[in-house]
Amino acid sequence: MTRLTRTYRILPLLLFALYLPFTVAAAPAVKNASLTFSPPRPFVGQPFTVTIEVSVTPGVELEQVELNGLPDSSRATFTNLSRAGRRQQRGSSEALDILRYTLNGRGIVDFAGPFSCTIRAMAVERVSGGFFSHTRSFPVALRTSTANLEIRPLPAHGRPTNFSGAVGRFSLTATATPLTVAPGDIITLTCTLNGNGWLADATLSPTHPETDFKTYPPQILERQESPPLISLSQAIIPLSTNVTAITPPVFNYFDPHTATYRNTTAPPIPIAFSTVATTETAIRRITATPANPPPVATAQPDIVVSDAVAKLRQMLPLTLAFLAAVTLCAAIYRFHRLIAWLCAIAILAVGIFISHRLSQTTTTKLLNISTTTTCYLTPSQRSLPLFELYPDDTATPLEHIPGWFRVRVAGNEAWLQEAAISTP
Known part of the structure; x- marks a missing residue:
């Protein structure tokens, strides 16, 4: 009986020892967060990146991440919050994991100030001890560090009167087919604008060629905002052999890297006219009423x-x-x-x-x-x-x-x- 009594006394102590790792208060799983803007002084319309880094204990994940406190939608837009990576940081006192999140931003109006935001998320942590392990989830909320953001207005000096509103860097390509024609033939001009930045409401308007061309309204083939792209085609008819090339359109934009207004276009597209020998005069008469009509009616x-x-x-x-x-x-x-x-x-x-x-x-x-x-x-x-x-x-x-x-x-x-x- 003595040996059995000792067993009953030791069993609760053993179970308590196994349960103890799950009940001991652990250190906070989420430590701190930092906020940065890149670039910190963009122009209105210039895309910038918001980077948030959260320090957590190894093995902790954040789910259902939400951000509050950034400039409101009347001053800037923020889209595409996404996880950008995870890295380890080893310090003298403890090891940490750095969770990196990015957000795409764009200023609508000019403003400036220090900003910080609140991160709300669900932290998921795996707890193990002895022979057992489990995951526990709990909500977390923490404030990021403060970062300065200044949205600068577009300069008035040097702004073209027909400024498109696009901000970034763009390039234009143009092709035309066929390149060997006769007066009256239709040439299809295709122009494509691409690059990086923000198009706003900009359009790609073909230049009005000289009077030796007849042009038709352009047709938009494709337009997308990110990455910016505009593709169009236009029918052009040369009316005489005086023209030697087709001039592609000119697109103006603001380059935030040089803080200047710039233009982009494509080289003129040379065209040639076919030389077909003929004995007919340049202007010929089509008789409306034949002098000797055939016996069979030839009405159209x-x-x-x-x-x-x-x-x-x-x-x-x-x-x-x-x-x-x-x-x-x-x-x-x-x-x-x-x-x-x-x-x-x-x-x-x-x-x-x-x-x-x-x-x-x-x-x-x-x-x-x-x-x-x-x-x-x-x-x-x-x-x-x-x-x-x-x-x-x-x-x-x-x-x-x-x-x-x-x-x-x-x-x-x-x-x-x-x-x-x-x-x-």
Whole structure:
């Protein structure tokens, strides 16, 4: 019994010894935190990096990290809080792990001051002792050290009148295809702007080339904020052989590293014109009405369809009026015969009147040429000439802008000066 009694007395002491490592108060798992801004004096719009380093005991992890106390969203933006690394620090008294976090910042307005922030997180620590180990989680909150941040305004000196608002460093590349063309051919100009920094609301606007080009509005192919990128394409048509190169656009921006406004562009793109031998004159006439028409009708399909549609449109009001008159007459004939006949006659009269007006409109859709004139590829006398028209020729109008008509003659489309058209 004595030996059993001793066993019962020793067992609680053994269990207590095993449990003791879990109950002894440990040193704080999270020690301190530091805050730095890089660069410490950025310009408005210039990206900067916020770095926070937290000292913890070895093996401690931080989860659900939150930061409070940085400048509010009316003065700066902060995005992409992420873990950047972990390193060990060995001191004379104790060993520590340094947890490094980074945050992307950008100033919206100019301001300055010392700042510190509060870190709130859930600390996860692995505790081991004897034959047992476990993890314990507990919330932590600590204040970082103080760091100075100054957001400087963009200088007014040297600012271009058409400043894009972009801050950083950028480069522009440009290509064009094809490079060997004839007047009137379409060239596709592709421009790409990339770099590092902040684009803001900047756009890449192609330069307006000399009048020897016809240009169309550019089309944005791609745009992204980080990393900054703008890609666009534009259709350009050379109108004469006087041009030798295409000038890419110029993009201006502010370089925070040199504190100056700069421009970037691409070298001019040379183009060549094909030399094809031909015996035709530069301006040729397309006869609107052949002197000896072939026995088989050669009317263009689109003209035939247009005439058919015009005739159907003339008949449509009369057809609808007839159907309406029959329906109304059938509805009220049994009650008021006279009124039914009068209404039917009135409806038919309206249909006949509308059809007559439409037929008059259709017959006037030909333009009479009053003087010898040249038709061009575009509404400009510097454009590529296509053919000539002579007095008493006719043309079908397709589009009208001040001073010019786009017409179709014998299946060919061109731009005709309004002054060459005879008015009735």
